[in-house]
Amino acid sequence: MKEAMFYQKRSNGDIDCLLCPHNCHISEGNLGFCKVRKNQNGKLYTLNYGKITGAAYDPIEKKPLYEFYPGEIIFSIGSYGCNFRCDFCQNYQLVYDHERYSDADIDRLWELAGANGSIGIAYTYNEPTIWYEYMYDISCGIRDRKLKNIMVTNGYINQEPLKKLLPLLDAMNIDLKAYSDAFYKKICSGTLEPVLKTIETAANCTHIEVTTLLIDGENDRDIEAIAKFLGDINSDIPLHISRYFPRFKRNTPVTDVNSLYRAEEIARKHLNKVYLGNI
Numbered sequence: 070m071k072e073a074m075f076y077q078k079r080s081n082g083d084i085d086c087l088l089c090p091h092n093c094h095i096s097e098g099n100l101g102f103c104k105v106r107k108n109q110n111g112k113l114y115t116l117n118y119g120k121i122t123g124a125a126y127d128p129i130e131k132k133p134l135y136e137f138y139p140g141e142i143i144f145s146i147g148s149y150g151c152n153f154r155c156d157f158c159q160n161y162q163l164v165y166d167h168e169r170y171s172d173a174d175i176d177r178l179w180e181l182a183g184a185n186g187s188i189g190i191a192y193t194y195n196e197p198t199i200w201y202e203y204m205y206d207i208s209c210g211i212r213d214r215k216l217k218n219i220m221v222t223n224g225y226i227n228q229e230p231l232k233k234l235l236p237l238l239d240a241m242n243i244d245l246k247a248y249s250d251a252f253y254k255k256i257c258s259g260t261l262e263p264v265l266k267t268i269e270t271a272a273n274c275t276h277i278e279v280t281t282l283l284i285d286g287e288n289d290r291d292i293e294a295i296a297k298f299l300g301d302i303n304s305d306i307p308l309h310i311s312r313y314f315p316r317f318k319r320n321t322p323v324t325d326v327n328s329l330y331r332a333e334e335i336a337r338k339h340l341n342k343v344y345l346g347n348i
């Protein structure tokens with residue numbers, strides 16, 4: 070356990086967590102929505118600090134990042150927990166199992182990030198925002214070692230922690246799951262606006278690529294708005310349109326390949342770099 074970086078105390082001992090837009094109000098002994106931040110004796114603690122549920126040397130294209138050191142390998146790590154509840158979660162076994170993890174030594178992670186041909190480290194698999202303090206501590210050492218530092222995220226983070234982290238990041242892949250607040254509320258238990266703000270802020274500071282998992286009948290009509298939003302920031306932002314497969318709590322049919330081709334054609338009206346994934 071480590072004390073969290075972004076929170077405020079109330080006079081009655083309750084806490085407001087300021088890390089992500091849920092801004093959870095947490096009373097003594099309770100957890101925030103992500104279930105990895107706890108109010109203990111009037112202080113907020115992060116419960117998954119130093120706990121790893123997955124580690125692998127991945128091709129950088131798997132993040133996905135296609136326009137950042139293509140062909141290279143990146144040491145990838147993740148923990149448990151998430152600040153969304155997407156019913157199609159691709160990594161739900163890692164995200165929701167809070168018992169199965171290994172304690173990781175930070176010096177060893179720095180070593181591994183520069184070994185086996187890896188160009189650095191990627192925080193991925195679960196949502197790294199809620200692993201913030203550990204990611205931040207690793208990031209400082211990664212920078213000192215001149216390795217690359219990458220965050221793969223749902224973008225649901227408040228501006229203050231984001232701006233503190235951005236100078237340490239070399240690239241981000243940010244999910245833009247839909248262009249509808251209703252989708253974010255119903256399917257992810259989040260909201261759209263903070264994700265858009267993350268993309269705008271990050272695009273000015275680091276290399277970003279964006280991913281949309283296309284689900285027929287849910288967000289397939291949002292592609293034009295997504296591409297226009299990104300194109301208005303910078304038409305060279307790569308957009309990855311990824312094919313949905315039934316997972317976790319969602320068993321609606323796999324996305325029709327023709328929907329992906331249609332989405333690609335629409336997105337290309339606003340963006341120069343559109344990639345299809347999971348086909």
Ligand code: SF4
Pocket residue numbers: 086087088089090091092093100101102103104105106152199
């Ligand atoms: S990081 Fe967790 S505890 Fe903090 S506001 Fe977000 S969901 Fe709530």
